[in-house]
Amino acid sequence: MLRFVDRKAENPEQWLTDHGDYLYRYAMSRLRHNEASADMVQDTLLAAWRGRDSFAGTASVRTWLVGILKHKIIDHIRKEIRDRNLTEAVESDPTSSLFNADGSWIEAPGNWKENPEELCKNEQFQHVLQGCIGKLPEKQQIVFRMRELTGEESETICKAAEITSTHLYVLIHRARLALRSCLEFNWFGGSRQS
Amino acid sequence: MNHFCKEASQLQSDGFERGLTVTEHIRLRIHLLICGACRNYSENLELLNNIFQGMRKQKKIDKSISLPDGDRGRIRAALKTASDSDN
Secondary structure (H helix, E strand, C coil): CCCCCCHHHCCHHHHHHHHHHHHHHHHHHHHCCHHHHHHHHHHHHHHHHHCHHHCCCCCCHHHHHHHHHHHHHHHHHHHHHHHCCCCCCCCCCHHHHHECCCCCECCCCCCCCCCHHHHHHCHHHHHHHHHHHHCCCHHHHHHHHHHHHCCCCHHHHHHHHCCCHHHHHHHHHHHHHHHHHHHHHHCHHHHCCC | CCCCHHHHHHHHHHHHHCCCCHHHHHHHHHHHHHCHHHHHHHHHHHHHHHHHHHHHHHHHCCCCCCCCHHHHHHHHHHHHHHHHHHC
16 A cells, blocks of 8 residues: 655554554464564564654555564564574484485375365365474474465575575475375375375 | 485475576486386475465465454553654
8 A cells, every 4th residue: 555644744653553453464474473473563663663764755654664574573583593592403314214224215105186276275184284384393394484384585584594595495305304294194195096 | 226215305395495407407307207206296295385375375365363452552552652752
C-alpha cells in the first residue's frame, strides 16, 4: 500500500495500528513463538522511531519497517544459536547411518506417488511433516526452516547461523535425508513399490 | 564395488541450492540412469520441494494471525514513552 505521508507527522503508535498485525505475522512465520515475535515488533518500532530521520521516503512505511524487522529477526536467531551453543560439526556425519560402508543405501528410498498440491492441504500430512521437521537436530532444523518454510536467501541464513555456504549445504542435505526417511516411515511407507 | 549413492544424495540436494558443475551434473545423470533407488530419491526431493513451495504460497495469504491485545498494549505504552521523551 503506497501512499504519501508526512512522515514527521506520523507517530510510532500509528505505525503500530497500521502495520502491527502485518509485522507480527511476519515475525511469527519465522520465529513461531508468540512472545519473541511480539518483542521483535516492539524492537522494530522503537528502532524505527529512533532512526526515523533515515527513512528515505522512497519506499512505503511498511517496506521500511519490514526491512528493520528482518534484521532484528536475524539478530535474534543468531543470538539464540550462540546462547544455546548449538553446533553441528561437519565432520561427524549423521547420514552414515543411512548408507552402507560401500556408499549404497541401507534402505532404498521408496517410490512416492502423491500429489504435492493435495499434500499441502492435507492436515494429517502437515501434522506428520511438522513432527518430522521437529525431530531434526536443532541447528539443522533452524536453517532448514529458514530455507524451506520461509524461503530465505542462502546469504541471510548463513549470516544468521554464522556458517559458510558449504556448511549450509551440508546441513540442508542432512536435513533432507533425515526428513525423507522420517516421512517414508510415517507417511509414504504404504505406497512403497520396489 | 563402491556405490555412488551417498555422494549422489549430497549432489541432488546441492542441485536445489547451487548450480552443479558440469562434471557433477554428468556424473549424477549417469548414476541416475542405472540406479533406481537414487531415481526415487530424486523424485522424493522434487515432491518435497513442490510441497514446501506450495506451503510458502499458502502462508502468504494466511491472515488469521494477529498481534494479541496484551502485546499490543505493552508495545503501545513503550512507544508512547519513547515518543514523549523525544518530543
